[in-house]
Amino acid sequence: MTSAELEGKTAIVTGGARGIGAAHCRALVGAGASVVVADVLREEGEALAADLGERATFAFLDVTDREQWAQCVDVALRLGRGSLDILVNNAGINQPTPLVDMSPETWDRVLAVNLTGHFNGIQAAVPAMRRAGGGSIVNTASITAVIPPSQLAPYVASKMAIVGLTQVAALELGAYGIRVNALQPGYTDTPMMAGGDEAAITAAMPIHRYGQPEEVADMMLYLVTRATYTTGSVLAVDGGAVAGVGYAVAD
Template sequence: MGRLDGRVVVITGAARGQGEQEARLFTAEGARVLLTDVLDDRGEALAGELGQRYVRLDVGREDDWAAAVARAKEAYGRIDGLVNNAGILRFNALVDTPLEEFQEVVRVNQVGCFLGIRAVAPEIAAAGGGTIVNTASYTALAGIAATGAYTAAKHAVLGLTRVAAIELAPRGIRVNALCPGAVDTPMSNPALLDPDADPEEAARALAGLYRGLVPLGRIGRPEEVARAALFLTSEDSSYLTGQPLVIDGGWLAGVPFPGQPGGS
């Protein structure tokens, strides 16, 4: 018996990174998954490998959400859960950030989450209740320089999560937020997308950076975030709603002081 046997879950941004690992784990735990992304080749290949379905979904477009919901119902008959995982990150000093860049980050990370809740919640309610997991961030609870647009959007995602949890609880829907710290995906490690980059060199650089910042001394792995998403989607978290679940290796707790135990 899997922890998600019989559940139908929509996962956005499922073609790679955290979304890919969530799709893999949810499938292993018995869920029927609709994978969505804008990376069609990767998304379709992964869905085929897992024996699941894929549909293109730009999370900032209302029409795409309507089509994704229709596809899920056509394929599986209902929807029991949603993981709003899709997101983008742009690094820029706040005063140097073009308006277009700020708005695009908000469109994907914040508006995409809002549209997902609005489109899928009625279907989950009609199925008798279920779960929504919004991917926020460590930056929903703290600031990081050069991530103004991203941090603003992720703060908003956490606010949306809390309001949705209150409003949707009477309809049998629990809504929670994942708050990952740095995770070794193409978003935080662009070298993974560069065919000319040395992956071992990139891994060493990331390890050196986070050894001094994170009490556990390393960057996170996408499968660790996937396990947290599974917890929030399963009955293991049946009395938990409206909450941020931080997966950051202790980063939010504080930075190790150089020369002290755990410091660099």
């Protein structure tokens, strides 16, 4: 459904070329916003932007590169005629490895993309949001911050840290009319979950299936449109997976 709820607003979505990021881009354009699809996946990102039409454009962005962040914000300001109102920090990677076998390079790379990438995005976007009188930042945590699985040490560490980063940013940026919240997706039907046994993974959950990217995007859209008294919060979109751990223990 298309609405004009975000008419005149401009957003950047990192990791926007596919999966949950692509769903975020579609939801924002559907609500009337102009969107920068920011990703290192050029072919997929350009194709999505073309499909979304004149209110979307692609920007190549490695979220660990601060110069590329500055360029991405410039793209957004041109697209939005000087306005940047929404940042969705979604980009993330995962390289499952047992902790004792993990190379320092793997540890550093996952944290650089998943955590420092969020930090870089906040620093890059906030000056434009302050000039505009406010904005909304949505970070991406994970169910793994609550239910940490094995072999994902840097991923879990990054997602736990994003919760703290979100809360501190909310405290510091509220005075400028900038709200900062985080999504906590659960098991979502994306390439990252490819090859998993959906029935086994979701057996203890109240909702026995993977989530869809669009369901995560619906919560993002709520945060940037209607949740005007919400900041520093972490909103779960997990089919009750955290509650499911309690059910499994009780059983």
